[in-house]
Amino acid sequence: MDTFLAQFLAGLATGGIYASLALALVMIHQATRLVNFAQGELAMFSTYIAWSLVQAGIPYWVAFGLTLLISFAAGIAIDRLLLRPVRGSPALPMVVVFIGLLVILNSVAGWIYTYTVRPFPSPFPSEPLFGQHYISSHDLGAIGVTLAMLAAIYAFFRFTPLGLAMRAAAQNPESARLVGIRVGWMRALGWGLACAIGAAAGMMVAPIVFLDPNMMSGVLLYAFAAALIGGIDDPFGAVFGGFFVGVLENLLGAYVIGQELKLTVALVVIVAVLVVKPSGLFGRTLARRV
Amino acid sequence: MAAGNLPRSRIAPRKWAALTALFAALCVAPFLLSNFSVFQLTLVLAYAIVLLGLNMLTGYNGQISLGHGAFYAIGAYVAAILMDHYGVPYWLTLPAAAAVCLVAGFLFGLPALRLEGPYLALATFALAVALPQLLKHKALQPWTGGVEGITLVKPDAPFGLPLNADRWLYFFSLAVAIGMFFLGRNLLRGRIGRAMVAIRDNPIAAEAMGIDIALYKSLTFGVSAMFTGVGGALGAIAVQFVAPDSFNVFLSIAFLVGVVVGGLATVQGAVYGALFIQFVPNIADRISKAAPWAIYGIMVILFMYLAPGGVASFIHRISERWRRRT
Numbered sequence: 001m002d003t004f005l006a007q008f009l010a011g012l013a014t015g016g017i018y019a020s021l022a023l024a025l026v027m028i029h030q031a032t033r034l035v036n037f038a039q040g041e042l043a044m045f046s047t048y049i050a051w052s053l054v055q056a057g058i059p060y061w062v063a064f065g066l067t068l069l070i071s072f073a074a075g076i077a078i079d080r081l082l083l084r085p086v087r088g089s090p091a092l093p094m095v096v097v098f099i100g101l102l103v104i105l106n107s108v109a110g111w112i113y114t115y116t117v118r119p120f121p122s123p124f125p126s127e128p129l130f131g132q133h134y135i136s137s138h139d140l141g142a143i144g145v146t147l148a149m150l151a152a153i154y155a156f157f158r159f160t161p162l163g164l165a166m167r168a169a170a171q172n173p174e175s176a177r178l179v180g181i182r183v184g185w186m187r188a189l190g191w192g193l194a195c196a197i198g199a200a201a202g203m204m205v206a207p208i209v210f211l212d213p214n215m216m217s218g219v220l221l222y223a224f225a226a227a228l229i230g231g232i233d234d235p236f237g238a239v240f241g242g243f244f245v246g247v248l249e250n251l252l253g254a255y256v257i258g259q260e261l262k263l264t265v266a267l268v269v270i271v272a273v274l275v276v277k278p279s280g281l282f283g284r285t286l287a288r289r290v
Numbered sequence: 291m292a293a294g295n296l297p298r299s300r301i302a303p304r305k306w307a308a309l310t311a312l313f314a315a316l317c318v319a320p321f322l323l324s325n326f327s328v329f330q331l332t333l334v335l336a337y338a339i340v341l342l343g344l345n346m347l348t349g350y351n352g353q354i355s356l357g358h359g360a361f362y363a364i365g366a367y368v369a370a371i372l373m374d375h376y377g378v379p380y381w382l383t384l385p386a387a388a389a390v391c392l393v394a395g396f397l398f399g400l401p402a403l404r405l406e407g408p409y410l411a412l413a414t415f416a417l418a419v420a421l422p423q424l425l426k427h428k429a430l431q432p433w434t435g436g437v438e439g440i441t442l443v444k445p446d447a448p449f450g451l452p453l454n455a456d457r458w459l460y461f462f463s464l465a466v467a468i469g470m471f472f473l474g475r476n477l478l479r480g481r482i483g484r485a486m487v488a489i490r491d492n493p494i495a496a497e498a499m500g501i502d503i504a505l506y507k508s509l510t511f512g513v514s515a516m517f518t519g520v521g522g523a524l525g526a527i528a529v530q531f532v533a534p535d536s537f538n539v540f541l542s543i544a545f546l547v548g549v550v551v552g553g554l555a556t557v558q559g560a561v562y563g564a565l566f567i568q569f570v571p572n573i574a575d576r577i578s579k580a581a582p583w584a585i586y587g588i589m590v591i592l593f594m595y596l597a598p599g600g601v602a603s604f605i606h607r608i609s610e611r612w613r614r615r616t
Contacts, residue, residue, distance in 0.1 A: 035411065085595055091407075092354070093598045096550045097591050099543055104587030111581040217539075221419060228412050264423050267416035274409055275401045 006135070007254045008247060013139030014208070015246020016146035020201035021216075021223035022230070022238040023153065024194040029232050030170045031190030034091060037098040039198055040220030041105035044213060046071040046199030047206045048113050051120060060123045064203060068196045075195030079188040109213040120206035142204040149200060150239050153193075157235075166190060218263070222249065225270045245270070316464060325456045329528060330568060332456070335463040336524040337564035341548050342474045342557065343517025348546070349555035350478060351510045352490030354407065357414030359542030360421040361391050361515040363532075365522025367425065370440040370532040371433050380445045380527050384466065387523035388516045395515020399508035418542040425534035439533025442526065463524050470517060475557050477513070486510055487555070551593050553602025562601035566593075 021039060028036040036042075046067055053063035078101070086097055124141035157163035168176040169186035177183050201223075202216065209215050226245045230237025248269060320328045344358050368390050369383035378386070398417065405413050425434050434440070444455040451458065477483055485506050488496035497503050526532050544567045552563025574585035597604035 082591070086598065090598075092348070092546075092550050092554060093594045095354075096547055097594050099547055100587040100590035100594070102587070103583040103590075107581040107583035107587065111584065221415070224412055224415070228409055232409075264420040267420050271401070271413045271416055274413060275404055 003254075007250050009135040010139060011247035011250030012243055013135065013142050013246070014205075014250065015226075015243035016143040017201050017205045017208075017219065017242075018222045018226045018246050019239040019242025020146050020149060020197055020204065021219060022226035022242045023150065023235055024198040024201065025223060025227045026230075026232060026235050026238045027190050027194040027197065029227070031166070031187045032094075034094055034098070035224070035232075036194070037095065037220075038101040038105060039194070039223070040216030041102045041109075042071070042075070042195050043198035043202035043219075044216045045105050045109055046074075046195065047120065047202035047211060047215075048109055050199070050203050051113075051118070051206075051211060054121060060121060064123070064200075067199050067203065071195040071199035072192040075192035076188045078195075079191035083191075084184070106213050113213070115213055118211040120203075120211045122207035138207055145200060145204055146239070146242075149197060150235070153197075153235060162189075221263075221267075222246070225267070229270060229273055317461075320457045320460045325454065328456045328460050332460045332463045332528045333525060334561075334564045334568045335460075335467040336521045336528060337545075337548065337567055338521075338560045339467055339470045339524065340518045340521035340545060341552060341560035341563045342471060343514040343521070344545050344549050345552075345555065345557075345560055346474065346478065346486065346517070347510055347514035348549055349553075349559075350483060350490065351486040351507065351514075353402070353507065353511070354411045354546075355414040355514075356411050356539075356542050356546060357417035358514075358518050358545045359537050359539065360414075360417045361395060361518040362522035362525065362541065362545075363421055363425065363534075363537035364394055364515075365391050365519030366526035366532045366537070367434060367440075368519070369523035369526045370442055373442055373527075374440050375433065381462070383527075384520055384523050387519040391519025391522075392512045392516040395518075396508055396512030398515070399511025402511060403504055403507055415539070415542070418539050422534040422537055425537075434534070437534065439531060439536075442530045442532075444530050445527070459528055463528070466520065466524060470520060471557065471560075474517065478557065482506070547590060551590065551600055553600025553604075556600070556602035559600050559602035562605075566601075 021043060024039050024043070025036060028034065028039070049070055050063050050067040053066055054060060058066070082101070083094070083097065086094060122138045122141070124137040126137070157167055165176070165181045166186045166189060168179075169181050169183045170190070173183045176186075201219075205219055206215065209219070222245050223242065226241035227238045228241070229244060230239070230241030232238075252269075319331065323331070340358065340362055343361075344355060347353050347355055347358075365387040368387040369380070372378040372383045372386055373380055398414075402410055402413055424430070426437055428436075444459065445462075446455055446458065448458075453461070478486070485496065485501045488499070488501060489503055489506055493503055529536075548563030548567040549559070550563075551566045552561070553559030570589055571582065571586055574589065575582040577585045593601075
């Protein structure tokens with residue numbers, strides 16, 4: 001029972017990271033109807049920026065905040081400079097632009113920082129908190145950061161005029177434009193937020209998987225799965241999906257099939273869920289007009 | 291793709307001339323190039339077959355697949371296992387790979403019927419990620435050779451033809467590619483192809499016109515996988531080596547990039563896409579040794595800026611303009 005609980009909690013911790021990245025995917029999907037394949041690499045690059053800041057002697061939490069700001073600005077810049085020229089072209093060319101962005105970021109990170117695997121500091125104490133031994137304090141902290149971020153995003157979209165404008169722009173761009181919302185900038189803001197959320201996810205996962213240019217490839221896949229399991233337009237679904245996938249992955253790995261086929265089985269389960277419920281667990285099935 | 295009864299499409303005389311010239315060039319080329327370049331061209335032919343298959347699914351039928359690397363791997367492994375374990379001649383492995391992939395694609399297409407857009411992309415992506423792990427699994431090791439993979443012997447030219455192994459394989463692949471393109475073009479020009487496009491453009495109207503959507507979609511998946519499997523088998527024979535890690539997710543992504551860069555829903559786009567995925571990484575590597583993939587990414591993005599419809603539509607636009615002028 002003890003090991004089960006420990007496995008379960010460790011699953012929740014990695015799940016929290018998947019959930020953050022899934023949240024970032026949902027943000028961009030809501031704003032643009034596209035799945036951002038470069039999300040993982042964006043997060044990786046942000047994490048390297050954080051690493052450089054920490055190396056330069058800046059205290060961790062200041063570096064954390066700075067990285068979020070830099071990532072936010074970078075997200076806006078990517079949308080305004082890189083994606084605006086191809087706006088309005090069909091979905092697949094856009095997806096290919098994302099793939100291009102992915103390889104550029106990966107390659108540039110390898111060029112600047114080399115492919116050496118580096119440790120990344122955790123802001124949380126190395127002893128488990130509250131005298132228990134089920135969950136390390138970094139894992140607990142990662143869950144906390146995810147939940148705090150979710151609460152902040154919820155409050156932003158629910159209670160601020162800007163959040164309302166962003167929701168309007170995502171739901172009905174034409175009408176939103178007619179009431180004076182600058183839809184293009186709302187989309188850019190969505191990108192900025194997504195990049196900031198991704199940066200937080202990267203900084204939380206880096207102490208566990210260590211820092212290298214390819215660190216996010218597995219994480220992105222799970223985040224992708226998490227977002228789809230929850231229904232790709234539902235932030236809460238995405239967070240639930242993240243925790244679900246994290247726990248599933250850990251328990252399957254520990255009890256059912258061992259580490260070798262963990263990825264495969266997790267993915268098979270995900271595909272099975274999708275086949276039973278094609279729009280995700282919480283996604284609404286849209287009635288289509290004939 | 292106009293409505294009504296099209297007359298049987300014929301190739302215009304001008305196009306015949308162009309195709310004949312191209313064919314002549316393709317036949318002469320291997321004698322002017324080094325063995326390595328001939329090998330690269332053989333791979334281009336294999337990729338072109340793959341991209342034609344993927345284009346049927348993604349371009350004509352509107353189903354996005356990020357997992358065609360898996361079918362490529364299945365084709366490659368079928369060829370390698372048959373040659374290595376059972377001593378089957380290389381040319382007989384192609385129909386076997388085609389049959390296995392047709393069935394595999396059809397079966398995968400059945401559950402995929404319920405999925406659309408990004409959800410289908412995820413399901414196929416999962417396939418691409420999972421396959422290398424499965425190929426490495428102990429239970430399959432006696433056949434797949436595990437992580438080490440299988441090494442093959444390059445076939446020699448038959449009937450005492452005065453060709454070295456590379457050149458013979460090139461001509462063999464050229465013949466296979468021409469055959470597959472002939473098949474593919476006729477399939478896409480005919481009733482089935484128009485049904486595929488109709489399903490992509492308006493599934494409800496297509497169903498109202500009596501098209502069995504489920505059957506056509508899963509058949510398209512099967513045929514697409516079949517083309518990909520043939521390409522995979524050819525690729526395995528040319529490379530003389532299969533191993534799980536050469537069929538990673540990036541192969542599938544490269545195929546999708548190739549289809550979009552070449553031109554969605556065009557037959558000749560497959561060739562441009564194949565040239566792109568074979569040669570552009572090399573060019574990028576020559577430009578910058580430090581960050582070759584960054585150059586590759588920049589080129590991919592530039593392509594999408596300059597020719598969002600792919601190379602095929604770019605060439606079409608230019609030739610139209612030129613024709614109007616003359």
